[in-house]
Amino acid sequence: MMSAMALTTAFTKLFGLRHPIALAPMGGSAGGALAAAVSRGGGLGMLGAGGGDPDWLTRELPLVADSAGRPWGVGFQTWAIDVEAVDLVLEHSPRAVMLSFGDPSPFAERIRAAGAALIIQVTDVEEARQAVDLGADVIVAQGTESGGHGARNGRSTLPFVPVVVDLAAPVPVLAAGGIADGRGVAAALALGAAGALMGTRFQATAEALVDPSAVKAILEGRGQDTERSRVLDIARGSRWPSRYTARTLGHPVLDQWRGREAELAADPRARQDYREAVARGDLPPLPVWAGEAVDLINDVPSAADLVVALAEEAEEALARAGRQ
Incomplete structure (x- = not known):
């Protein structure tokens, strides 16, 4: 075994992290x-602020700000936020704010002026160029294998990451999408990324705010059971822009409406039926967001322990690759 300090990258140096892993x-x-646990484990824990619901932020921000004891950040869905949400977060002095899905330019200066690092997630080359022009401190290159939302016409992680690495240099790039174990982290580093951003793997941890039924589905799920679609967003009445689809595990509503998105969008009765089925408990409260690497997830550890285990596995994978 190499020492646990072996995986030092531009990303770990920027934030003073032990491991090149971000939540x-x-x-x-x-x-x-969850964010605090990932940071305690030596990665960068990031709070999932979504559209910036002030009640949720008021409850969750102190949990990470008071207990992480190490660098932490917050991520937003850029299309859904306003300046007030960003300001509320900046009052708690996060080390980083991440903007995903939408135009980051209205918020970039505000974030940097507050002393936080600006992380921008990109799904195509055009977005990557914009992120460089806006002076992003870190760029996340998200491939279509990722769970949850992403670009409908995006690129796969393996070919996309090195393109962004070359375009953004010397800005550190994190790889995202289909990474669920240390071998995936090692692969990201081999592609020239400075670390990996991981979602689905951290859904199945002790600290995640995830319904037990969703954790069970992730543990039992297979990559071939996941698919990208807008059906569940339309059924839920979600405001996600149409250019972003969501990768989820199978769902009865998907089977019912696959390929009939326009019809579903024009049918208020169908959306009412969805709400009533959720209220009765016939459907899960949320779709199960899961990436293509879901097969690799088969336990529910503490997130802090998981970060350390992922880093050790990545070191072993890189050492093994070097010996072959």
Whole structure:
């Protein structure tokens, strides 16, 4: 075994982290306890602030701000936020604020002026260029294998990450999408990324704000059971822009409406039926967001322990690759 300090990158140096691993700021499920645990484990924990609900933020921000004891950040869905949400977060002095899905330019200066690092997630080359022009401190290159929302016409992680690495240099890039174990972290580093941003793997941890039925589904799920679609957003009455689809595990409503999105959008009765089925307990409260690497997830550890285990596994994978 190499020492646990072996995986030093531009990303770990920027934030003073032990490991080149970041928690994807999954809206609602990456709460304060999960973000704090990832930071305690030596990664960068990021609170999933979503659209910036002030009640949720008021509850969850102190949990990470008071107990992380190490660098932590917050991530927003850029299309859904306003300046007030960003200001509320900045009052708690996060080390980083991440903007995903939408135009980051209205918020970039405000975040940097507050002394926080600006992390911008990108899903295509055009967005990557914009992130560089805006002076992003870190760029996350998200491939379509990722769970939850992403670009409908995005690129796969393996070919996309090195393109962004080359375009953004010397800005550190994190790889995201389909990374759920240390071998995936090692692969990200081999592609030139300075670390990995991981979502689905952290849904199945002791600290995640995830319904037990969703954790069970992730443990039992297979990559071939996941699919990208807008059906569940439309059924839920979600305001997600149409250019972003969500990768989820199978769902009865998906089977019912697959390929009939326009019809579903024009049918208020169908959306009412969905709400009533959720209220009766016939449907899960939320879709199960899961990436293509879900097969690799088969336990529910503490997130702090998981970060350390992922880093050790990545070191072993890189050492093994070097010996072959």
